[in-house]
Amino acid sequence: MPSLKITRKVFILVVILACNTVWSVADTNPSSDQHIHIAGSQSVMVVGDEPDADTDSEQRLKAKNIIDRLLQNYTRQNSPHGDKPTTVQLGIYINSFYSISEQTMDYSVNIYLRQEWFDPRLQYNKSEIGRNKDCVKLEDKIWEKLWVPDVFFRNEKKADFHHVTIPNRFINLYPSGKLWYVMKISATLSCMMQLQKYPLDTQICPMMLESFGHTMKTVVFKWLVNKSVESTDELSMPQFVLIGYPTRDCSKNYTTGSYPCLQVDFILRRDIGYFIIQVYIPTVLIVILSWVAFWINTEAIPARVSLGLLTVLTMTTQSSGAGQSLPRVSYIKAIDVWMSVCLIFVFASLLEFAVVNVYSRKDTNEQRRLQLRKQTEQQKLHEQQQQQQQPTVSVLKAARIQDNFYQSSSCCSVSIEPEASTSGFSPMSRADSLNHKCPITNERSAKLTDILSQPQQLSGRIENYSRIPPVVMVSRASKIDKIARRLFPLSFLLFNVIYWVMYAIVK
Template identity: 30%
Template sequence: MAKRSAQYFSCIFTVYCFLWYCDANAIKSTTDWPPRHTATQFDQDSYGNTMYKQGCAHDIDVVNQLVDFDKSGYNKHKLPKPDGMKVRVDTWIQAITSISESTQDFEVDLYINEMWEDPRLRFDHLNPCKPNMSLDNSLLEKLWTPNTCFINSKEAFIHQSPFTNIFLMIYNNGSVWTNYRVKLTGPCQMELQRFPMDVQKCSLTFESFNYNIAEVHMVWADANPISILGATELPDFTLVNVLASSEETQYPAGYWDELTITFIFKRRYGWYIFQGYIPTYLIIIISWISFHLGTVALPARTMLGVNALIAMTFQFGNIISHLPRVSYIKAIDIWMLSGMTFIFASLLELAVVGHLSHLKTKKQQTKRDTPSHRSSPIFWNRKYDPNSKMAHPLPLVNDQWHDQTVLGGSLRDVTDLSYSFQELQLKQTLPLWHKFIPVKQDWDPERIDKMSAIFFPVIFFLFNLLYWGYYIGCSRSTDITKPTQQTVCL
């Protein structure tokens, strides 16, 4: 019984080992790579997967036959077509990293795609394994290229992360596709008349550096020449549009095709609202508090107005320190200078009120120092004569002089003479400019403060309507569909 069990177990183990061996050979046969240079002819199944056939030429064999001068006579210095080349260009915008007003430039990362047809690079007759070949950028140095560049860039370089970011593809019909991932610093001639509610248009110009229009004709791709790969968020600007345009530019050596990319940015002025405009509102409103302090607090009112003017000046300098030194007036300049004018006007009002208050106090003091009208000035130099008819006391009625004196004159006329004399003394103390600029003596300082407390806010409100209506309207009316700068407002 034990012997039969051992034979049964041995038979089972032998069958298991045989099955394991067969399965291992099957797995090994599926992982064997096809022999080198004997891949397959390109084809695709119903799912789009590449199907291979034996006997096709590998990429490196095709390239060696195409660019080897001894075998094919390829010369990269010779135009592929004697009647001229047509190069199609399109751009992928990857990111816009910064815009600077002080240096007037911007930085952008983008992909430049160029396509042209080189009949000498056709390889469909060489039985290739694929309809196109993705090749290393070192091969590009052996091919003819249009030698394009951004002629107005301040700085440009191809990304090296971790290798040179150049893509090269050659199709079996001789079409060549190159792709460069480039970081650019381009100029941006800013017009800041409407700052910070401005719209800026910055551009990059792309052309062939070596070939004029008779040799290389550069055009934008027919469909979507400019694409934005991702969101381009900037702290100060919003990218509202990207335009593509082309023109022929004349040089001493002929005409060149220039392809221009225009970036249209609209400034985000929220930061300037919170850091510039709202503090200015508060400073101007604080300067109006002096109108309600009265004429007895002139030192406090003076300190309040001077501090408001200093704060406004500091705020203005803090904003314009980050801007280029342009010679024209900006919107922020008009706002700040107008705010300083309102504060300065409140100081002038304080000076007028202080002067009139001083005159009023002096006038009251003069009245207190002047003798009563009972001792009229016409009697000040009259000596007392006991034999005179005026020796008798004049009768009083209700503490007032009788209308008639013993001399027969009117006592009311005497009182009028007394007041005329006081006014003459007051006029002699007035400044010289009062003779040329008449000032009403009945202008009360408190009345001027009350009028200023009404007129200053009303005038400031009207100024706000004009200011914001003008500049916001100009910002909305700017044409963002044209590559050239259209200035409709100053």
């Protein structure tokens, strides 16, 4: 008995040492621990438990076996639901807008086109692909063997699939028979833009997805729920801002039937920053520059003509440059209104100088005539003043002739005293004496009195004229310039108010 107890103790000690040895080896060699764990698992799988995950090669093999089995009696020409229409849900994910052209009336976009539909002929059991898999990703080119919707872009000009580095499309097959088909497409689509408010416009560019060969009896299009149109957060464009993309139905009835169609309208608002810097500010400065001529002297003809022609030619160049990138439409655009009115203002300032120049020359000629007339009158006044200083011989001769005539008359006799020829001779007293002595000759003596008194009356008129101050003429050309300095800026300001309210504020 004592030997048996000793043997048991030795056996227990050996077992404890062996276990310690194994544990120490496991601590120093992790790979052996993993190997033991895997071996243990495999042993458990042998007992009857299924593995939690299969290898990739096994999954691919299972997927291939499922597809081969499903496609044995599959015909891609037949609709998934036979006589009933197949509902295809469409969705778009926008990657970028990389070209919007007013000249060619189109835009280019890069998108992911998503399609979803059910094909009951492709149903399978989920257990066939493992617990961690929800669907089977089908191999490339498999869409050539399956029924797929014949979707095309109705307003397409050009479109391409992406093949770098592999074809950028795939199909996922779910156990319920649902297929999820995604492809990457770059397309150039037509967009009939309305440019009446260009460059203050907002354009609506459509994208129409239509079935090419299946009528609504076979296929019905619907948008994906909550995923109809999506876009990346980094979406940006040089001249436009995407402010919305409403969707609607665009089904159309043709000769062969009614074909399903879905449409999304991209609302693109043009960013005016570029045009403010490149068009509006330069033209405003050119118009203001043309007003500088109103403060230049009217006699500086070369300066005002050069300034007017320079601004007119510059505005013409600006106007032609602004319209080079636009199509030749028959209606008037907002940029045409702006350029035309600015050109009219610049041309009107040049015409204003022409009017000012005409009136300036008229004023100059009028002043010269007044000066010449004044000089002539002053010269006559000087001559009359010299004649006033001594009696004229012609007046005395006229008086003697009248006396002789009255003496020879049969009515009465008039004698002329010798002292009448002295320096104290007075024509008015002479006439009075004649009237007193010969009443019959009153009328003739009155005429003599008028003749003798004319030099004094003429002298009085000249003296009165000499006392009138010279006429100072206000230049009409200066008046026109002063009016233009206020009229042109106020008119241009009023035009700006009307223009920006009409095109930028009123929708």
